[in-house]
Amino acid sequence: MAIDLTGRTAIVTGAASGIGRSVAVRLAAAGASVVIADRTPLPWHGGPSTEHLVTAAGGTAEFMACDLAVTSSVEAMFARAEARWGHVDIVVNNAAVSTGTSLTDTDDADWNHVLAVNVTGVFTLCRAAVRHMLDRPPRGEVRGRIVNITSQHGMVAAPEDIAYGVSKAAVAQLTRQIAVEYAAQGIVCNAVAPGKIETGPSARAEDPRWHEYWTSRTPWPRLGRPEDVAGAVLFLASDEASYITGVNLMVDGGWMAG
Template sequence: MPLLTDKVAIVTGASSGIGRAIALKLAAEGASVVIADTAEPPIEGGESTATLIEQASGTAMYIKTDIAQWNAVDALVAATVARFGRLDVMVNNAAIYTSTNLIETSPEQWSRVIGVNLTGFFYCCKRAVMQMRIQAPLNDVRGRIINISSQHGMVACPGDFPYSVSKGGIVQMTRQIAVDHADDLIVCNAIAPGKIITGKPGVANDPDALDYSRRRTPWPRLGAPSDVAGAALFLASDMASYVTGINLMVDGGWMAG
């Protein structure tokens, strides 16, 4: 039997990249998946995530969502529950970056990155927990939260001050929720990707940066979105019911080196 039969999941930032891979993986294992993003077309091109899921006989719907707005997050969860009856898995993945250091970062850039990457995660976690606390548990778990952090929540991301600070905050947010809401039977974990190759434009795919990442990563290849999706499936499933409050590294051994 698929691992997520009859489960309902929201994945933010799921139109492209890592979020898209997670949504496809959860749907392939039987979950009904809500794609929450600011735009539906994928950066990589091709069919939308929801269309791909439906073409594979899965169940999905897209809801335009800016997670930096509480009203949008509130409406997202309300629409999910109205359609599917509950919320079992909340995957917080949507994020932005500026590639600026402390001096270069303007107050507006700081506010925008923190507004999405930290405040947006706070809104999504809060609204998910509000829903999960009032629904019946399945296999002794009321719900699961998976926050996509980064190895740059543990080590500095050179020249990207607000992004690194936000990711460090997400790691601590994950621990706090796991401890505070264990009695509510809510599991909360984070996944910290290392260098993952996506269709994201800009400095992320700069040839020099990619060369450095290849030399720095012990495993003989860089990561793919499917690597993160596999970790998300594990944490979303009943295989991980006594795993809570962790920040799971998916980095090819980068942090071990």
């Protein structure tokens, strides 16, 4: 049975590029009206905007500028989405940054920026979403759904990327906290933990040392694609995911099973 999100509104952060772009397109294809929350509307790797992709396919989407490192920007974006559609049913916290540095090479500014975007930004949007959802009548058993994007590197050490790894571990705990504290009120909160997902060219993607590391850790005979993560998010954002909350679902090709 195809998943139907008709009549629901979803916010996806970091939706201009990469995993967030794929998630936004997938949710819109299922019928959701999608807020594309990002700093800029165009993908960093080039090509048409996510809003264009969705609307050209007959879906509904609107880009809304948002800087997750600034609490007022996150709250203003949520308020705009609420005013535009009257309700927010699904929130996907995908946007994240990293420094690619070890402990001794990470300065205060970089550390603080990663935590501001990857942890505080997620906290702020979750808080706004839960406050909004608590004021709404439930659809069946559920008032709203939150899906946070974590990482396998929030469960095992993130090589040469300490701030990123610590931030993703924090988001996994935030997911559990929200799931437990608001289950009785019908708010569902889960996470998806991708393994290595190929999202386009980068310094690490073009370095043979990193490619060997990723492939050696991944039992599946390929690395991940953004669509792999989008499928898991779509499931958790839908009514098909019943009696599931507080889960950190791994989409990693078997990385964490090895």
